[in-house]
Amino acid sequence: MLTAVDHVQLAAPPGCEELLRGYYVHVLGMTEVPKPPALAARGGCWFRAGSVRLHLGIEPDFRPAKKAHPGLRVTDIEAYAARLEHRGTPVTWDTGLPGHRRFYCQDPVGNRLEFLEPVTAL
Template sequence: MYMIQGLDHVQVNAPRGHEAEARTFFGAFLRLPELTKPEILQANGGVWFALPDGRQIHTGVADAFVPSTKGHICLFCDDLDTVLARAEQFGVVCSLDTRVHLRRLYLSDPWGNRMEIVEGRHDSSPSWNTAGD
């Protein structure tokens, strides 16, 4: 049995004052609806976005910001060609990766953080036995 039940949200670091770019990238380009942050956290900066499955993407201010060029979030879609066409409309550079069985692409958010988008889903079958836990 799993102790952890799932993933609630991921936070992407960004430089101070990034909120307008976040709304363009996550809101307009990726078409994710913006969520209202709790009032007590609003002064911290950043923006929260909803994913259709109930999970969230948060952007947060990192004063000593350095983009994450290896570690990344991975989103999934039903049609990667639609993402590619939309990326072209928004001037977002993507690179296709055909090394695994899933169609996938890599791109960077406006601050240089790496992001992956796959068509379909990665296999989530555990490679270890959960029966005795």
């Protein structure tokens, strides 16, 4: 039986680790998690915020997916969107998911990210 998602892996081009660190730590507010030495040699970076874990692995012929993405829950979605925009990441709001506020953006290598917050009934 499945019990949880342990992590989501996204791809990234070779040599972009510093760019990823700047974005995932300073823009999204995540913490970098050291990779085990045997995996660190492959490049890439791992990040965490609470129970959310994102792994970015190096792919030599990287092309960002146009549709695939992680859906990341946030609190105070308006403030979180403002944080991203203030740090240079444009967001695109979407009203297509009933019961949620959500927006999309792209990381610096073109990975699509979705941020959403359930709407509480009044």
